[in-house]
Amino acid sequence: MSKKTSKKEKELMPSVVTIEQKIREQVDAIIDFCTDEQGTENFFTLEQKLRVQIFQLGCLFLQLLLISLQEKFDYSTLLQGGLYYLGENVPRTIKTIYGEVRYWRNYVTIKDHKGCGFYPLDRTIGLTKDGFSPLVMNLAVKLATRVSFSVSALLFTCFYGWSPSTEATEALVLGMGRDADAFMEQTGVPEADGEILVIEVDGKATPTAKEDELKKRRGKRKKKRSCCQRHRNKHKRQRRCKNRRQKGDTRKNGRSITLVVMYTLKKGKDGKLHGPLNKKVWGSYAPRKVMLDWARRQAAKRGFPSDTDKRIHCVIDGEKCLYDGLSQLFPNATFALDIRHVEEKIWKVGRLFHEKGSKELAQWVEEKTELLYSGQASVLLDDVKTRKNTLSARAKRDTRKRDAVEKLINYIEPRLTMMQYKKLIEEDVVIASGIVEGAARYVVGERMDCSGMRWIPERAEALLRLRCIELNGDWDHFFEWGYKGWMEKMNQGERIIIRQEKPDELPDITSFNTSAIADNQEVGELADAA
Numbered sequence: 001m002s003k004k005t006s007k008k009e010k011e012l013m014p015s016v017v018t019i020e021q022k023i024r025e026q027v028d029a030i031i032d033f034c035t036d037e038q039g040t041e042n043f044f045t046l047e048q049k050l051r052v053q054i055f056q057l058g059c060l061f062l063q064l065l066l067i068s069l070q071e072k073f074d075y076s077t078l079l080q081g082g083l084y085y086l087g088e089n090v091p092r093t094i095k096t097i098y099g100e101v102r103y104w105r106n107y108v109t110i111k112d113h114k115g116c117g118f119y120p121l122d123r124t125i126g127l128t129k130d131g132f133s134p135l136v137m138n139l140a141v142k143l144a145t146r147v148s149f150s151v152s153a154l155l156f157t158c159f160y161g162w163s164p165s166t167e168a169t170e171a172l173v174l175g176m177g178r179d180a181d182a183f184m185e186q187t188g189v190p191e192a193d194g195e196i197l198v199i200e201v202d203g204k205a206t207p208t209a210k211e212d213e214l215k216k217r218r219g220k221r222k223k224k225r226s227c228c229q230r231h232r233n234k235h236k237r238q239r240r241c242k243n244r245r246q247k248g249d250t251r252k253n254g255r256s257i258t259l260v261v262m263y264t265l266k267k268g269k270d271g272k273l274h275g276p277l278n279k280k281v282w283g284s285y286a287p288r289k290v291m292l293d294w295a296r297r298q299a300a301k302r303g304f305p306s307d308t309d310k311r312i313h314c315v316i317d318g319e320k321c322l323y324d325g326l327s328q329l330f331p332n333a334t335f336a337l338d339i340r341h342v343e344e345k346i347w348k349v350g351r352l353f354h355e356k357g358s359k360e361l362a363q364w365v366e367e368k369t370e371l372l373y374s375g376q377a378s379v380l381l382d383d384v385k386t387r388k389n390t391l392s393a394r395a396k397r398d399t400r401k402r403d404a405v406e407k408l409i410n411y412i413e414p415r416l417t418m419m420q421y422k423k424l425i426e427e428d429v430v431i432a433s434g435i436v437e438g439a440a441r442y443v444v445g446e447r448m449d450c451s452g453m454r455w456i457p458e459r460a461e462a463l464l465r466l467r468c469i470e471l472n473g474d475w476d477h478f479f480e481w482g483y484k485g486w487m488e489k490m491n492q493g494e495r496i497i498i499r500q501e502k503p504d505e506l507p508d509i510t511s512f513n514t515s516a517i518a519d520n521q522e523v524g525e526l527a528d529a530a
Contacts, residue, residue, distance in 0.1 A: 011091050013104035016071060019064040026057045055161060058098030066103035073121050075106060084108045087117060096133040097160050123490040126483065129497040130172070132164060137498060138479050140169045141176055145467040145475075146447070170459075171499035177462020178504050179482050180469060184294075186481075187474070189302060190278035194264030196311040196429065197304045198276070199295055199330075200436035201261075201322050203288075204444045205254025209454040255457045257444055257464065258291040259283040261436040262298055265429070273428045278302075281439045281468050285457040286507045292325040299330070306331065315433045317341050318415055337418035338433040342411075343369055349384075349408050352401045375422030381412050443471060458503040 030053050075086055087107035093100050109117035121127075126134065140163070143152035149166040156163035164172070260283070263276035280298070284291055296306070304310055312333040316322045318341060326333065346368045354361035371380040388405045391398040412419070424431050447467055448460060469478050486496050 013067065013070070013089055013091070016064065016068050019060060019067060023057065023060045023064065026053070026060055029053065030057065052161070055098045059096065059101050062096055062098065062101045063103060066101065069125065070103065070105050070121055073106075073124070075108070075120065078108060078120060083111055084117070085111060090119070093131075094127065094133055095131060095136060095162075095164070097135055097139070099162060118493070118495070126487045126490065128486060128490075129495060130499050132168075134483055136164065137172055137176075140164050141172050141466065142470060142475055144169050144173055145463065145470040148450070168499065171501055173466060174459065174462045174503050175498035175500040176482065177465050178500065179485070180462070180465035180478075181507070183469065183478050183481055184282060185297070192277070193302060194266030194275055194277045196265040196273060196313060197262070197299055197302065198265060198313050198315065198430055199260065199262050199299070199326070200315045200430075200433045201258065201291070201295075201326070202317055202433055202436040202440055203256045203258050204440040204449070205256045206444060206448045206455050206460065207453060208253050208255045209456055210253055213454060214456070255285055255455070257283045257285055258288045259436055259439050259443065260291050260295050261439050262295060263435070264302070276435065279435070280472055281443055283443060283464050283468055284507065285461050285464070288321060289325060290507050292322075292329055295326075296329040308332070313429050315430050315436075317433060318411065320414075323418070334424075334429070335418045336421075336424055336429070336431045337415050339372060339421060339431045340434070342372060342419070345408050345411060349404050352404055372419065372421055373425070375420060377412065377416055377419035377421070381409065381416070384409055384412070443467060456503070458506055461506055462503060
């Protein structure tokens with residue numbers, strides 16, 4: 001069916017009977033294709049041709065569905081009040097997973113509002129102004145949370161023969177991402193939750209685009225003068241080689257993401273704590289205070305308000321701001337300093353006094369870590385201080401050793417209260433932040449910290465939120481919830497378009513009602529009642 005018609009020639013909507021006839025003809029053509037002799041063609045070629053014909057049949061069925069809905073749509077109830085009058089039948093092309101589908105619907109104009117109106121059919125069945133079917137938007141964005149925009153377009157094309165452009169997919173990500181915070185806030189209380197809440201917090205930086213990169217990217221493109229790609233910008237590459245990054249320089253102009261992992265542990269018949277149960281991961285480029293407040297609200301929702309008698313246990317990597325913030329929001333919680341971080345620092349100091357890979361080094365580290373696991377962190381601190389006193393304060397040969405030992409002392413001394421490892425092990429609670437460390441790798445690292453990637457935090461925020469929802473296993477629930485909200489807004493007269501070109505601002509502490517933290521008891525009571 002041709003889309004192009006002259007201005008005088010009006011494109012008419014085909015009848016249901018006409019589309020039914022086309023479907024029968026297409027089915028007969030597919031049957032003939034499968035039963036007739038195909039000569040020497042191989043199965044790969046036959047399967048490709050058959051897929052094209054089946055997708056054409058899918059487009060015809062969707063066209064039949066939409067035209068049938070249009071013919072059965074009751075406009076009379078809408079026109080009874082005298083506020084609207086029925087306009088002409090307007091065609092539209094929408095992109096579905098099978099391909100482009102042409103359908104028609106009537107435009108209803110609002111009286112006393114010149115030119116203003118809407119399409120009741122689109123509003124009723126939930127077709128937004130994006131030009132894509134809901135299933136296409138769902139699949140395209142879900143793929144983009146897993147792989148890069150270009151790879152997601154390639155995968156989509158492999159399965160359906162076409163794909164939304166990378167620009168359209170990114171705009172859909174920005175649009176859906178703006179609902180992610182609201183979705184997380186409205187999620188219900190998990191079923192069969194445990195009696196001990198564990199909160200792990202960590203951070204990971206992603207490479208961000210510098211101002212000169214953004215200026216170059218947004219500016220006008222120069223015409224390519226070179227005859228081929230091999231010789232293009234050769235002089236620039238030669239000049240760039242003079243300023244290569246030095247060995248050991250791992251700077252990437254990063255912007256830190258704060259990740260919070262929350263789950264519960266439940267005591268089993270064997271007396272041990274089992275889990276994690278109902279694990280949720282959430283991250284943001286926003287200030288850490290915002291993420292800690294989110295953790296406080298989620299804890300209250302799960303039945304752990306600020307004055308709860310239930311056990312809340314926090315595991316962190318030793319950053320002072322995390323301990324200060326969490327201890328204020330969770331005054332009755334217990335804390336554990338990630339023991340792996342302490343062990344790494346012990347190894348780092350040990351290599352300065354003993355040869356790498358030697359038995360002496362392994363024995364020295366084993367002795368120090370044994371003090372940790374036996375609950376004698378203060379003894380370890382005294383040993384390190386004694387070692388420092390044996391180093392000369394003036395000799396240059398001891399400078400590196402003295403600095404490393406000093407750093408270890410400064411790391412352990414203010415954190416002794418979080419290093420009661422023997423007691424924590426006896427209680428069978430967590431003493432290492434392995435889960436949030438893993439989340440930093442698979443939530444951020446595998447999607448947003450790949451080679452060649454440069455992010456604008458405001459644009460990456462939407463993708464990060466959606467990726468957390470997908471990896472939490474909540475994607476289908478999220479899309480159904482969001483789609484229901486879009487339909488409600490359309491039924492209230494709003495024109496809904498999901499795609500968004502400009503990203504939202506990053507949330508800050510003023511974006512949330514922090515005074516609500518004082519009301520966590522009420523939230524917790526509601527959670528218990530649920």
